[in-house]
Amino acid sequence: MTASPAEVQVTVSERPELRLIAAVAKKEIADAVRSKWFWLWAGAFAVLAAILASSALPGSQVAGFGSFGRTAASLVALAQIIIPLMGLTLGAYSLAGQRETGALRFLLSHPISRTEAFWGTYIGLATALFATVFGGFGVAGVIAAAQGGGADAASFVRIAILSWLLAIAMLGIGLLISTFTASGSSAIGTSIFVWLGLVFLGDLGVMGTAVATKMPVSALFISAVFNPVEAFRLAALTAFDGSLDVLGPAGQYAVDSFGESLDVLLIAVVAVWVVAPVSVAWWRFSKGGDV
Amino acid sequence: MITISDLTKRYGKTAVVDDFNLSIAEGESVALWGPNGAGKTTVVRCLLGLVSYEGTITVNGADARSSGKTVRSQMGYVPQELSFYDDMRVVDLLDYSAALRRIGPDRVDEVTETVGLTPHTSKKVRELSGGLKQRLGIASALLPDPPILLLDEPTSNLDARARDQAIGILEGLRHEGRTLVVTSHHIEEVGMLVDRVVAMEEGRITVECDPTDLAEQLGLRAWLHLILENGSAAKALDVLQVGGFEAKRNSRGVLVEVSAQGKGEAIAALQHAGITIEDLEVWR
Structure with missing residues (x-):
């Protein structure tokens, strides 16, 4: 039954192999489908999106948006609250939870590198988030279309894509938290604290600081885009008419300073938030700490 | 086959494995024996590259640090307790493990048959008893038909019956000529499973010997629980105490401390005093 050592022909590549990344990703997707949390998030997002889409009454005019636009504008507000929490908690619990239960040790006892395990986990979770985000936007889109929208469909799709980018940016931050924390519960706790910081305190903090220190509008704008949630919101709002006038002086400053390239700048900021945290998380995880 | 040289693992300033050296030959079965905290599980984790360490580990010439995938492809690992992937079905977990090793589904059927898991493949992991979970761990480790098996306290969480069954499976694997590295703190288990015992304490090797010599080498003592025919306990106590044994009454028999x-x-x-022993147990 057993090959004798003389017969053992070891032909394992030490380089990252796509098939191993795919095997881990597939398992993460299957885990997400089995998880009640996944369905809870997906369900909550879809239901709230449906409610927002239904309440965007046909024929009403909000800042000149059509039916799709009105729904999308509402969804931006929903997405900037729910999606960060979804991405952060999912990412934070993944590695920390597996480390706590011994599943990570079991996985890494196989002939798989940490790089393959990490990117497999990330791709699997990013795919699960794709399904959640586009499921929610899909439900809302169908309702908006039924109400006679259509002119702003492109903006709607763009916001859905930006929402997914926000989700995977948060997933990256969550994974980074996961590399610092020993248990699933502390990872979740930390991720909720970060979520509060990004979604509420960041916004209020910038506003408060701006008032207290009479911050110049340029600094106010830069402070805003340092927060990935704010960067997403600004990028999403430019989808409607390419203007950030609704944001007041900072928005006006952004339009005046960056003009046509504002759109590209904001998407680039979101992209940096997608790439940077997950890259640092990968570096930390793959450098070989104890599991 | 396996060479561990100057292995040291520190957590902060504390060395949990300290200047550990060991060579294990092909087909040899070795136990790392010691109390909890002796460092035996840490040695296994170093072999698998799960923790950072100082020193060198090679397996068939491949360095465990720089060629981790190559080294792990030659090993099957049975964890102490399979307390994860609770919502996965047995067959899905094995398929996943097989996919990570580029192994086809036929082999999954084969190993589930080998360890007696075939009737349980559609159950979720959480539905398995401790003994069946241990068999699942063994099945996963056997998937690549590895020349080396690492078993971390393979029977520590099992009841007596499941333990006997697990030991039966492991004895079979030993006789197939695989190299076994078993961590344990049960002397009886070690005696049944290995050719050589490496006793550890505070991260260092204290004794290396044949398993039958371990208790004596370590100066370990045991209690014999002797069940005697009715009415002979008092006489037995006298005989033993006169003979220099430390002994005391225990329900229908006596307990006597022995080397x-x-x-x-x-x-x-x-027996020389004419006392009939109906049964006996060894307590350590």
Whole structure:
């Protein structure tokens, strides 16, 4: 039954192999489908999106948006609250939870590198988030279309894509938290604290600081885009008419300073938030700490 | 086959494995024996590259640090307790493990048959008893038909029956000529499964010996629980105490403290005095 050592022909590549990344990703997707949390998030997002889409009454005019636009504008507000929490908690619990239960040790006892395990986990979770985000936007889109929208469909799709980018940016931050924390519960706790910081305190903090220190509008704008949630919101709002006038002086400053390239700048900021945290998380995880 | 040189693992300033050296030959079966915290599980984790360490580990010439995938492809690992992937079905977990090793589904059927898991493949992991979970761990480790098996306290969480079954499976694997590295703190288990025992304490090797010599080498003592025919306990106590044994009454029999190799002396003393021993147990 057993090959004798003389017969053992070891032909394992030490380089990252796509098939191993795919095997881990597939398992993460299957885990997400089995998880009640996944369905809870997906369900909550879809239901709230449906409610927002239904309440965007046909024929009403909000800042000149059509039916799709009105729904999308509402969804931006929903997405900037729910999606960060979804991405952060999912990412934070993944590695920390597996480390706590011994599943990570079991996985890494196989002939798989940490790089393959990490990117497999990330791709699997990013795919699960794709399904959640586009499921929610899909439900809302169908309702908006039924109400006679259509002119702003492109903006709607763009916001859905930006929402997914926000989700995977948060997933990256969550994974980074996961590399610092020993248990699933502390990872979740930390991720909720970060979520509060990004979604509420960041916004209020910038506003408060701006008032207290009479911050110049340029600094106010830069402070805003340092927060990935704010960067997403600004990028999403430019989808409607390419203007950030609704944001007041900072928005006006952004339009005046960056003009046509504002759109590209904001998407680039979101992209940096997608790439940077997950890259640092990968570096930390793959450098070989104890599991 | 496996060479561990100057292995040291520190957590902060504390060395949990300290200047550990060991060579294990092909087909040899070795136990890392010691109390909790002796460092035996850490040695296994170093072999698997799960923790950082100082020193060198090579497996068939491949360095465990720089060629981790190559080294792990030659090993099957059975964790102490399979307490994860609770919502996965047995067959899905094995398929996942097989996918990570580029192994086809036929082999999954084969190993589930080998370890007696075939009737349980559609159950979720959480539905398995401790003994069945241990078999699942063994099945996963056997998927690549590895020349080396690492078993971390393979029976520590099992009841007596499941333990006997697990030991039966492991004895079979040993006789197939695989190299086994077993961590354990059960002397009896070690005696059944390995050719050589490496006793550890505070991260260092204290004794290396044949398993039958371990208790004596370590000066370990045991209690013999002798069940005697009715009415002979008082006489047995006298005989043993006169013979220099430390002994005391225990329900229908006596408890007598003996050295690892001295059990026969106590039994012979009682038989010489005409006392019938109906049954006995060894307590450590």
